[in-house]
Amino acid sequence: MKLATLKNGSKDGRLVVVSRDLKHAVDATEVAPSLLSAVETWSDCAPRLLALYDQLNDGRAEVAFDFDQQDAAAPLPRAPQWCDGSAFLNHGMLMQQAFNLPPLPEIETVPLMYQGGSDDLLGAGEDLALPDEAHGIDFEGEFGVIVDNVPMGCSATMAANRILLLVQINDVSLRAMAPFEMKRGFGFFQAKPSTAFAPVAVTPDEIGDAWRASRVCLDLALEYNGQWFGDPNGAEMNFGFDQLIAHAAATRRLSAGTIVGSGTVSNAGGKKGSACIAERRAIEAIETGAPKTPFMKFGDRIRMEARWRDKSVFGAIDQRVVQAIRPGQGD
Numbered sequence: 655m656k657l658a659t660l661k662n663g664s665k666d667g668r669l670v671v672v673s674r675d676l677k678h679a680v681d682a683t684e685v686a687p688s689l690l691s692a693v694e695t696w697s698d699c700a701p702r703l704l705a706l707y708d709q710l711n712d713g714r715a716e717v718a719f720d721f722d723q724q725d726a727a728a729p730l731p732r733a734p735q736w737c738d739g740s741a742f743l744n745h746g747m748l749m750q751q752a753f754n755l756p757p758l759p760e761i762e763t764v765p766l767m768y769q770g771g772s773d774d775l776l777g778a779g780e781d782l783a784l785p786d787e788a789h790g791i792d793f794e795g796e797f798g799v800i801v802d803n804v805p806m807g808c809s810a811t812m813a814a815n816r817i818l819l820l821v822q823i824n825d826v827s828l829r830a831m832a833p834f835e836m837k838r839g840f841g842f843f844q845a846k847p848s849t850a851f852a853p854v855a856v857t858p859d860e861i862g863d864a865w866r867a868s869r870v871c872l873d874l875a876l877e878y879n880g881q882w883f884g885d886p887n888g889a890e891m892n893f894g895f896d897q898l899i900a901h902a903a904a905t906r907r908l909s910a911g912t913i914v915g916s917g918t919v920s921n922a923g924g925k926k927g928s929a930c931i932a933e934r935r936a937i938e939a940i941e942t943g944a945p946k947t948p949f950m951k952f953g954d955r956i957r958m959e960a961r962w963r964d965k966s967v968f969g970a971i972d973q974r975v976v977q978a979i980r981p982g983q984g985d
Contacts, residue, residue, distance in 0.1 A: 655671070655700075655703060655704050655707045655856065655857045655859075655860065656671070656672040656673070656674065656676070656707070656854045656855070656856050656857075656860060657669065657670070657671060657672065657682070657689055657692070657703065657729065657819070657854065657855050657856075658670050658672045658679065658689075658721070658726050658729060658853050658854045658855070659688065659689050659726060659727045659728065659729050659730070659731060660679075660725060660726060660727065661725065661726075661727045661777075664688075665731065665732060666687070666688035666689070666690050666691070666730075666731055666732065667688055667689075667727045667731050668681070668683060668687070668688070669681075669682045669683055669685070669686055669687065669688050669689050669691070669692060670682055670721070671703055671706045671707050671710055672710075672721050672853075672854050673707075673710050673711055673718075673721070674711050674860070674965075675965065676721060676723065676853075676854065676966055676969055677720065677721060678710060678715075678718045678719065678720060678721055679710070679718065679719060679720075679721040680706055680709070680710050680715045680717060680718050680719070681717065682703060682706055685699050685702045685703055685706070686699050686703075689729055689730055689855065690730055690732075690733070690911050693730075693800060693802070693818060693819070693910050693911045694910045694911060696802055696818055696910065723778060723779065723853040723854075723969040723970065724777075724778070724779035724972070725779075726777050726778060726779075726853035726854075726969070727777045728775040728776055728777050728778075728850065728851040729800070729819070729821055729851055729853070729854065729855035730775060730800065730851075730855075730911060730913065731774075731775055731777075732772060732773050732774070732775060733772040733775065733800075733911050733912065733913050734772065734908075734909035734910070734911045734912050735769065735772055735908065735909065735911075735912040735913070736769065736770040736771065736772035736775070736849060736912075736913045736915070737767055737768075737769055737770075737898075737902045737908075737912065737913070737914050737915070738767065738768055738769075738770050738796070738798075738825060738849075738914075738915035738917060739765050739766060739767045739893065739898045739901075739914065739915060739916060739917045740765070740766035740767070740917035740918070741765060741891045741892055741893040741894075741897075741898060741916050741917050742890060742891060742892065742916070742917055742918060742919060742920035742921075743761065743762065743892045744890065744920040744921060744922045745917065745918045745920035745930075745933055746758070746761065746766070748920070748933055748936040748937060748940070749932065749933070749936050751936070751940055752935070752936035752937070752939040752940050752945075753936065753939065762892070764901070765893045765897060765898055765901045766917070767898065767901060767902060768841050768842050768846075770825075770842070770846050770849060771846065771847075771848065771849075772913065774848045775848065775849055775850070775851060776848050776849065776850035776851070776973075777850070777851070777853065778850065778851065778852050778853045778969060778970060778971045778972060778973070779972055779973065780850065780973065781973065781974050781975070781976045782826055782847075782850070782973050782974070782975045782976065783976050783977070783978040783979070784826075784828070784847060784975060784976075784977070784978055785977070785978045785980070787949075787950070787951050787952060788830060789828040789829075789830050789831055790827075790828055790829030790830035790831070790832075790949045791826070791827075791828060791829075791949050791950035791951075791975055792826070792827045792828070792829050792930050792931045792932055792949055792950065793824050793826060793827075793876075793878075793929075793930055793931070793950070793956045793958075793973075794823075794824065794825040794826070794827055794917075794918045794929060794930040795822075795823070795824065795874045795876050795884075795886075795918065795919050795929030795930065795958045796822075796823040796824075796825050796874075796915045796916050796917060796918060796919060796929070797820065797821070797822060797823065797870040797872075797874070797888050797915070797916045797919065797960075798820070798821045798822070798823045798913050798914060798915040798916060799817045799818075799819065799820055799821070799895045799899070799913070799914050800817075800818050800819040800820075800821060800855060800911060800912070800913055801813075801816045801817055801818060801899060801908055801910070801911075801912050801913075801914065802816045802817075802818050802910050803816070803907070803908070803909060803910045804816045804899060804902075804903045804907065804908035804912070805903065805907055806903055806904070806905065806906055806907045807903065807904065807905075808899070808900055808903050809900060810868075810894070810896040810897050810899075810900040811896070812900075813895075813896045813897075813899035813900045813903065814868050814894075814895075814896035814899075816899065816908075817858065817868070817895060817896075817899070818857070819855040819856060819857060820855065820856050820857070820858055820860075820861070820865070820870055820968075821851055821852065821855050821913065821968065822851065822852035822874070822958065822959075822960055822967070822968040822971065823849060823850070823851055823852075823915055824849065824850040824851075824956065824958060824971050824973065825846075825849050825915060825917075825918075826846070826847050826848065826849060826850065827845060827846060827930070827932070828844065828845045828846070828847065829845075829931075829932055829949060830949075831844050831845040832845040850971055850973060851971070852958070852959075852960075852968035852969050852970065852971050853968065853969035853970075854967075854968045854969045855968070856967060856968060860962075860967065861962045861967060862962070862963075864962050867894050868894035868895040868896035868897070869888055869889055869891045869894050869895065870888040870916070870960070871887060871888055871889035872887065872888055872960040872961070872962055872967065873885040873886070873887050873926075873960065873961070874886060874887070874888065874919050874929060874958060874959075874960050875958070875959050875960070875961070876927070876928075876929055876956065876957065876958050877956070877957040877958075878931075878954070878955075878956055878957075879954055879955055880955070882927065883927055883928065883929075883934075884926055884927025884928045884929055884934075885926055885927060886919040886920055886921040886926040886927065886928070886929050887919070887921055887926065888916065888919055890920070890921050890922065891916055895914060895916070898914050898916070899914055902914060918930050918933065920933060924937060929958075931947055931948075931949055931950070934947050935947055950975045951975070952975055952976055952977050953974065953975065953976070954974070954975050955972070955973065955974045955975075956971070956972075956973055956975075957970055957971065957972045957973075958970065958971040959971070
């Protein structure tokens, strides 16, 4: 099943069911007004949404319309929580080697995770409006999951059964700001502006055997300013989403609609490229002694898309970086 949110002037948008080929959609507000509402009442809504999905794919939906990915909001324009992991240890090891960072304790047994802002999640075609190129603007290609209610202290096995939907993410980072914030001991805040999402959230069965061991085992193809940048596969997660959810819920309950991210998709060996500029810079530093690839400038564009059996799964993230208009400018 594929679900999306169309902008309608409300905070949570309008829920639609999207066809498997992403070409058509049908209104689903008779089932639930928004995806957040549907997730919060999933046991009741899911069978009814699935019936609409079957009708749409079979050509039996009465009022289907063309689906425009660029008109979609994030599947959840706002969420109860956004918890982002760093589950690909290859990414961290490259950064550590390139920039002589100290090793982190228990890195192979305890996942890294931070809590990001979840009140302003961006759609796939929305510009990344940011204040200053000097902040080190970077994209980060990730996969993520949307969960049902998760009790505190749940096991990874229980957590796996609480995964409702899969999503594709651009977790924007401001690399020049991150070291200062981390040194102060309270983690990321200003270094993590609004996160963007591909247009469509999908149930795990939509990717067949590419969903295994609580991992999205798909290539994530990235094009930066029209050039290939990488196509790393999500199978190399050192911690599955079940483990990340259990980690997040160790001392708190997770509300239905919480999003858990994988961290930057990263593959060992270098042949699959990278899913963020920082990792490419790390590889350059290791190989040549200094990074060469600059961070993003205003006007730069990033495109990300995952495919299964040569079909787009989530739709594409396709975003341009622009300079933010400060309050009072242009009045």
